[in-house]
Amino acid sequence: MxxxxxxxxxxxxLLQFPGTSAQAGIxxxxxxxxxxxxxxxxxxFAKGLITQKDGGYxxxxxxxxxxxxxxxxxxxxxx
Numbered sequence: 001m002x003x004x005x006x007x008x009x010x011x012x013x014l015l016q017f018p019g020t021s022a023q024a025g026i027x028x029x030x031x032x033x034x035x036x037x038x039x040x041x042x043x044x045f046a047k048g049l050i051t052q053k054d055g056g057y058x059x060x061x062x063x064x065x066x067x068x069x070x071x072x073x074x075x076x077x078x079x
Contacts, residue, residue, distance in 0.1 A: 006040065009037060012040070013040040013044065014065055017050075023057075025051070025058070027054060029054075041053060049061055
């Protein structure tokens with residue numbers, strides 16, 4: 001199954017989270033963010049990867065997802 005545009009939005013949003021600190025989060029502003037980013041945040045929240053519908057902090061599962069997303073990005077970016 002190929003990645004959907006929604007998957008890409010979720011992956012890109014996960015990459016916005018700092019991977020080095022569980023004490024740092026992000027905020028997705030509904031009025032300033034792209035609609036796909038708002039939907040991605042809501043989806044990640046529904047899946048239990050972040051603590052708030054508009055960002056917040058990563059859950060333990062979210063931290064794992066960020067780590068895997070960063071690894072995938074590194075693999076795909078290498079020659």
